Structures are given as structure tokens and as C-alpha cells.
Amino acid sequence: MSEPLLGLEALTLSFVQGAGGLLQRGRGRFTAVDGVSFGIGRGECLGLIGESGSGKTTLGRAVVQLIAPSGGQIRFDGTNLTALPPRALRVYRPRLQIVFQDPTESMNPRFTVEEIVTEPLRLLRLGARAEWRTRALRLLRQVGLTDAALSRPPGHFSGGQRQRIAIARALVTEPELIVLDEPTSGLDVSMQARILNLLRDLQGQFGLSYLFISHDVGAVSYLAARVAVLYRGVLVEIAPTRELIARPAHPYTAALLGALPQWVRGRDRAAPPSGAPPVSAAGPIGPGCPYAPRCPRALERCRAQRPERRAVGAAREVACHNPLDGAA
Numbered sequence: 656m657s658e659p660l661l662g663l664e665a666l667t668l669s670f671v672q673g674a675g676g677l678l679q680r681g682r683g684r685f686t687a688v689d690g691v692s693f694g695i696g697r698g699e700c701l702g703l704i705g706e707s708g709s710g711k712t713t714l715g716r717a718v719v720q721l722i723a724p725s726g727g728q729i730r731f732d733g734t735n736l737t738a739l740p741p742r743a744l745r746v747y748r749p750r751l752q753i754v755f756q757d758p759t760e761s762m763n764p765r766f767t768v769e770e771i772v773t774e775p776l777r778l779l780r781l782g783a784r785a786e787w788r789t790r791a792l793r794l795l796r797q798v799g800l801t802d803a804a805l806s807r808p809p810g811h812f813s814g815g816q817r818q819r820i821a822i823a824r825a826l827v828t829e830p831e832l833i834v835l836d837e838p839t840s841g842l843d844v845s846m847q848a849r850i851l852n853l854l855r856d857l858q859g860q861f862g863l864s865y866l867f868i869s870h871d872v873g874a875v876s877y878l879a880a881r882v883a884v885l886y887r888g889v890l891v892e893i894a895p896t897r898e899l900i901a902r903p904a905h906p907y908t909a910a911l912l913g914a915l916p917q918w919v920r921g922r923d924r925a926a927p928p929s930g931a932p933p934v935s936a937a938g939p940i941g942p943g944c945p946y947a948p949r950c951p952r953a954l955e956r957c958r959a960q961r962p963e964r965r966a967v968g969a970a971r972e973v974a975c976h977n978p979l980d981g982a983a
């Protein structure tokens with residue numbers, strides 16, 4: 656089988672606890688992403704879900720080389736990027752882009768839209784300067800904005816329009832993979848749908864691969880045929896989105912989906928297990944499954960031994976000693 660466009664192999668990201676106490680509990684190192692492996696094929700969208708603090712943004716930032724991993728590999732188009740010196744990495748930077756949740760935070764309010772959209776070209780010294788404006792204009796049209804937008808500051812636009820500008824900026828380097836970090840969660844429902852439609856159109860048009868980060872399974876199911884579930888930095892389940900929603904295998908996935916309205920879950924899905932609310936986790940992770948302390952199905956073994964990820968069915972994998980019935 657050929658290698659996927661993006662391949663994470665045991666990716667780990669840990670932070671040293673600062674003197675200012677960024678972390679409330681524990682001392683020393685805090686592991687935000689813990690041995691995560693998955694692949695994304697060309698033109699594929701993989702969803703990444705998990706509650707707040709599960710490590711989604713940290714993982715996404717590592718994929719686009721904004722932060723360096725503490726361990727493991729990020730392979731892109733056959734090359735291990737984590738082993739490359741900065742000079743060699745430059746070649747790959749235009750090929751990987753990111754769209755953040757809050758476009759306002761990532762835009763200089765004093766810049767014009769033209770300057771914002773062409774900023775990656777300037778920073779990465781790409782293409783001929785004379786062509787930058789033409790490129791920006793073309794992209795603005797492609798994301799549904801008029802030519803007049805070019806000379807205006809970002810403050811002139813609504814949240815949805817600013818997200819369109821952020822998408823144009825991500826596209827300007829002609830990337831092959833874009834990390835979408837909660838691109839619609841700051842928007843109202845109708846604007847969310849329009850931005851999701853736009854992202855889907857652009858994906859088809861340019862053959863893009865997406866890593867679509869969200870805590871909204873409904874939004875994920877719209878774009879992603881496959882989804883990975885992160886719990887405290889650990890990938891606990893990866894499966895085709897439909898199957899995962901209809902029959903979650905990991906008790907944490909079930910608890911996470913339990914917060915969803917019925918129309919997203921589908922009619923045939925059993926009720927989620929009780930006593931397993933997807934609340935923020937606390938305390939250090941022991942030797943066992945990170946979810947064991949709040950899992951209603953936890954066995955003695957779950958507290959003692961970290962479950963390996965294993966296949967259940969054709970295209971899904973779960974890291975659980977006692978997965979839910981009907982998943983196999």
C-alpha cells in the first residue's frame with residue numbers, strides 16, 4: 656500500500672511546566688499529545704474530535720510545523736519532517752497550512768486584506784511580487800468575496816467573511832494539506848453551514864487533504880468520512896464517521912456522542928452509557944487507560960495496563976480492553 660500524504664507515527668508533544676504555573680497539577684513535563692499515529696490520504700478529510708484540552712490544537716500546530724514534537728514522526732509525502740534541518744523544512748512549509756478558530760486573532764488589524772492574504776508569500780518568499788495581487792484577487796473570488804475587499808482592513812468584515820479571508824490566506828501557497836482548527840465554532844449556525852460548504856467545494860476543486868479539528872461531531876460528519884477521537888492526548892478510536900456515530904466502540908466516544916442531539920446520532924444508536932460524562936479530566940494519567948478513572952466499563956486490567964490500539968471490523972480501530980458491543 657502506498658504511503659498516505661500525511662503520516663503521524665507515535666507523535667508526542669510535551670511541555671515543561673513553567674514557573675508561572677501554566678499547568679495547575681503535577682510537576683515537570685505535561686504530555687498534551689501522547690503517541691498518536693494516523694494517516695491522511697491525498698484528497699481525504701480526517702476529522703479529529705475530543706473535548707477541550709484533549710490536545711487537538713497542539714497536534715494540529717505540530718502538523719504544520721509551528722511547534723516541534725518531543726517524539727515520534729510527522730511524515731509528509733514520504734519525508735520525515737521532524738528530522739529535517741530548518742533550511743530543508745522551508746520547502747515543505749507552503750505545502751501545509753492552517754486555519755484557526757478565531758480569524759481576528761491571527762490577522763493584523765492594520766493590514767489590508769491584500770496584505771493579509773499575501774502574507775505567507777512574503778514570509779516564505781514565494782512567487783513574483785508582481786503576481787501577488789492577481790493571486791489574492793483570484794482567491795478572494797474563490798472564497799466568495801468581491802474585489803473591493805482587497806484594500807479594506809479586516810475590521811470591516813463580519814466573522815464569516817473574516818474566516819473566508821483566513822481560508823484565502825491558507826490557500827495562497829497552494830497547499831496540499833490544511834489543518835482546520837475549529838474553523839466554524841465562532842460562527843452562527845447558518846454561517847457555519849456556508850463555510851463548511853465552501854470548504855467542501857475548495858477541497859474538491861484543489862484536491863486538498865484536511866485535518867478537521869472540532870468538538871462538534873455534526874460539523875465533522877459533514878466533511879470527514881473518517882474520524883479520530885482524542886482523549887487526554889491519546890487516540891482512543893479511529894473509524895469511518897458513520898460507523899463511529901452509529902456504533903461507538905470506545906466508551907469515551909459514546910460519552911462524547913451522548914451530548915449530541917438525536918438527529919446527528921441517527922435512529923439506530925443505543926443510548927450512551929450512564930455515569931460517563933465527557934467532563935474535563937484531572938490528575939495524572941496512571942499506567943492504564945487514560946479514561947479508566949471515569950469509565951463505567953472499566954475492568955481491573957484497564958487501570959493496570961494501557962490498551963493497545965486494535966482493529967475492530969474492517970476500517971476501525973479502538974484502544975480499549977472492554978469496547979462496547981456491536982462494534983466488532
Ligand SMILES: Nc1ncnc2c1ncn2[C@@H]1O[C@H](COP(=O)(O)OP(=O)(O)OP(=O)(O)O)[C@@H](O)[C@H]1O
Pocket residue numbers: 670671677678685687705706707708709710711712713714870
Ligand atoms: N505552550 C504550552 N505550554 C503548556 N501547556 C500547554 C501549551 N499548549 C497547550 N498546553 C496544554 O496542552 C493541553 C492541550 O491543549 P490544546 O489547546 O491542544 O487542547 P484542545 O483539544 O485544542 O482544546 P480546545 O478544544 O479547548 O481548543 C491543555 O491542557 C493545554 O493547557
Ligand SMILES: [Mg+2]
Pocket residue numbers: 711712713
Ligand atoms: Mg483547540
